[in-house]
Amino acid sequence: MKLMKITISLLCAAGASAFPQYAAKIPNGYGVPNPGPQGGIWAGVGHVRTAGGGDRNSFGLDFAANGFEWTTALCEADSDGDGRSNGEELGDPNCEWSEGEEPAGPALSHPGIADEAKEVATINECDNYVAPDDEITMDISFSVPTEMDETQTHYICEQKLVDVPAKELLHKVKHGVLLDNANVLHHMFVYICPEGYNSIDGDKVGQGPYDCSGNESGCIQVGGWAVGPHESCNPPNVGNELDFSGLDQIVVKIQAHYDNAMGTPQQDQSGIRLHMTPTLRPLIGENLATGMVQVDIDFLIPPQQTNYPLTSICPTAITEHLNGPVYVYAFTPHMHLYGKALVTEHYRCGKKIGELGRINRYEFDNQQTYSLNPPLKILPGDSFVTTCEYDTTGIDFDVVGGPETSDEMCLNFLSIYPKPGTAKVPTLLAGCFSFENGIKMDGREVSVRVAIGDRNRDMVTRDFISDPKASFGSCCAANNCEELYIAEVNEACGVDADCANSLVCAGGLCDYTGTPEDQDQSSPDETSDAAADSLVQSLAGEASGAAAIGNAVVSLIVLASLIGGCFTV
Structure with a gap:
């Protein structure tokens, strides 16, 4: 079996601890819109928190007082006092719905929260997805139903040998969940384990489902799901590499985290469906993880805080x-x-030149991917500062970083193209999260995060907090960074200004605007800088000679060992 080149798409998320069976007892219970600025779905319809659990909102109080049943009286009531009946808001305006039937229409608003304007519309990255004519799908799910007792938290895995869908290089363009038991599934990932890189659990191929730790660093993640959107789609010009060339079978690992708030024995046989195409897309996608390592000793949020920040730097x-x-x-x-x-x-x-993502009202049960149009350009030498804010009002204990839902995380996953070649690190995934012994670059140890047990922040973050301007070196001698990286024909771009004269940015690549004379010009544009070209060629040369998949696997192993929570959310 030969090694595989695979680019991952990460999504780390946390699930709700509500009781989803109640959603079936009201019309459109699984599709009640969130009236907040982020939009999406309010999973715990009867609760103050979007995820459910804890205090009930006005509709939840009325629903409980009504014996958790949908009746004409509850339908005609206006629990949130916004002038619309519960039935009108939930898509049952004539109060005719019964459990198990289709409602008259969709839920229009939330029955427990007075209507308010949304600041940001929900973005569904799959709304405009068009399946390729030669699309290939691959389902990876548990061979038999998993078994769990009444204990709340379970990590269950399975490793098995499966046939490849095609013996060639494919681009993954979409993945989604094959959801079996929505009451307990917290999140799920699927991995491919290349030869020589066994799962951290050891070789358990063909042994069926087994209890596992949830920390995976030996295999490569190729798909995942958590509470929120059920599908993830790439833009039409971007694909993630899965190279099955010359292979008959591969070892896959399924990893599921269950949050059994039901408190009764449960089963599940969920999985992930990968959508692929042999028609390769012009750009190879990758993911860059920014934020704070959960095991950092500084990851501690005091109680009774309204806007408590934690900051980390790449x-x-x-x-x-x-x-x-x-x-x-x-x-x-x-x-x-x-x-x-x-x-x-x-x-x-x-100097701060912009932002690579901002969300002013985060909701953990409605974690979405937000598109940036046009894309934003990262240049060699740039820096990113990620700040998360937390609200711990109403609790009397410290919140620490960790894998449990009651712990916290601070992560922002940036979807990028093209797949970044680097001189010393094969991808940026591991680099932005290195800590303790760090990653060796130029023969020295780079420690971006603090060592475990060291209560002092790493130098980069500490210096940034005291004096932000002092933390970043000049990336170019004369601050002419943009001029050094003008793209030529068939090189990646975000906007026309990224391309040399006579070229435009079309589908993420620079191309000619029109005349045959333009297309015959093979010499560099007059704005090109010979010294810059030499620098780029030199950097590219440093990266040559390393096996692409070997480097990628090493980076992912380092990443997983450092941010285990990304795999054990």
Whole structure:
């Protein structure tokens, strides 16, 4: 079996601890819109928190007082006092719905929260997805139903040998969940284990479902799901590489985290469906993880805080090893129950030039991917500062970083193209999260995060907090970063300005505008800088000679060992 080149799409998320069976007892119970600025679905319809659990809202109180039954009286009531009956808001205006039937229409608003204007519309990245004519699908699910007792938290895995869908290089363009038991499934990932890189659980191929730790660092994640959107789609010009060339079978690992709030024995046989195409897309997608390592000793949030911030930096010391620009086309923020807001600021040459994602009202049960149009350009030497804010009002204990829903995380996953080649680190995934012994670059140890047990922040973050401008070096001698990285024909771009004269950015690549004379010109544009070209070629040369998949696997192993919570949300 030969090694595989696979680019991953990460989504780390946390699930709800509500009682989903109640949703079936009201019309459109699984599709009640969130009236807040983020939009999406309010999973715990009768509760103050979107995820459910804890205090009930006005509709939840009325629903409980009515014996958790949908009756004409409850339908005609206006629980939130906004002038619309519960039936009107839930899609049963004539109060004719019965459990198990289709409602008269969709839920229009929330019956327990007075209507308010939304600031940001919900973005569904799969709304405009068009399946390729040669689309190939691959279902990866548990061979038999998993078994769990009344205990709340379960991690269950299975490793098995499966036939490849095609013996060639494919691009993954979409993945979604095959959801079996929505009452207990917290999140799920699927991995492919290349030869020589066994699962951290050891070789358990063909042994059926087994209890596992949830920390996976030996295999490569190729799909995942958590409470929120059920599908994830790439833009039409971007694909994630899965190379099955010359293979008959591969070892896959399924990993599920169950939150059994029901408190009764449960079963589940969920899985993930991968959508692929042999028609390769022009750009290879990758993911860049920014934020704070959950095991950092500084990851501690005191109780009774309204806007408590935690800040982490991906510094110049990491990105300076890129051999060219990369473009951020989407971002996916991730925190847990106490997460309130997140922003990733973008610095160049010591100055803030913009943001690589911001969400002012985060909701952990409605974690979405937000598109950036046009994409934002990252250059070698840029820095990112990710700040998460938390609200711990109403609790009397410290919240720490960790894998449980009651713990917290601070992550922002940036979807980027092209797949970044680097001089010393094969991807940015591991670099932005290195800590303790760090990652060796230029023969030295780079420690971006603090060592476990060290209560002092790492130097980069500490210096940024005391003096932000002092933390970032100048990326170019004369601050002419943009001029050094003007793209030529068939090189990646985000907007026309990224391309040399006579070229436009079309579908993420620079191309000619029109005349045959333009297309015959093979020499560099007059604006090209010979010294810059030499620099880029030199950096690219440093990266040659390393096996692409070997490097990718090493980076992912390092990443998983550092941010185990990304795999054990």
